[in-house]
Every structure is written in structure tokens, then in C-alpha cells.
Amino acid sequence: MDVVEWNEPYLETCCRSALHRLTLVGMVGRPAGLKDGPCLERLRGMGLAAQRPDGRYELTEEGVARHRSEILRRAG
Incomplete structure (x- = not known):
């Protein structure tokens, strides 16, 4: 049996x-x-979001991937 190691910080x-x-x-x-x-x-500190010059937060590519793997995976 293969063991999958979780190496992402807990959210x-x-x-x-x-x-x-x-x-x-x-x-x-x-x-x-x-x-x-x-x-x-x-999220910004984890590299999943970035704060723009206008002060708003947006997802980074890493954030999109984490959302896909952690949030969308649970919804399906």
C-alpha cells in the first residue's frame, strides 16, 4: 500500500x-x-494570496492550485 505524505500547511x-x-x-x-x-x-504569508497596490487581496497561482486540491476536492 502506498502512503501519501501531506506536506502542505494546515488551513x-x-x-x-x-x-x-x-x-x-x-x-x-x-x-x-x-x-x-x-x-x-x-494566506498571503503562505503564498496563496497577494495584496495588490490598491490594498485588495487576490489569489496567486499557488492559491488557485490549493483551492483546486483542497476545496474543490471536498465538494466533489
Whole structure:
């Protein structure tokens, strides 16, 4: 039996929700200062989101991949 090793940092439920919201807003981005601000900062620190010069957060390519592997996988 093959053992699959999980090597990605754990995302709390609130941060998974913030990651999903970033996919929903698309290019518009999420503004800073919202209730999920700490999660957006954590996602930024993990390289899953980036803060633009206008202060809004958007997904990085890594964030898109993590959303696909962690959020969409659970939905299916």
C-alpha cells in the first residue's frame, strides 16, 4: 500500500473559507479591513494570496492550485 505524505500547511476552516471567497470575487479582489483580514494575511504569508497596490487581496497561482486540491476536492 502506498502512503501519501501531506506536506502542505494546515488551513483552518476560516482560512479555507477566505480562500474560497477569493475565488468567488475573481479579479475584483477582496478589500483589506474585512472580518477575514487575519486569514487573508495568513494566506498571503503562505503564498496563496497577494495584496495588490490598491490594498485588495487576490489569489496567486499557488492559491488557485490549493483551492483546486483542497476545496474543490471536498465538494466533489
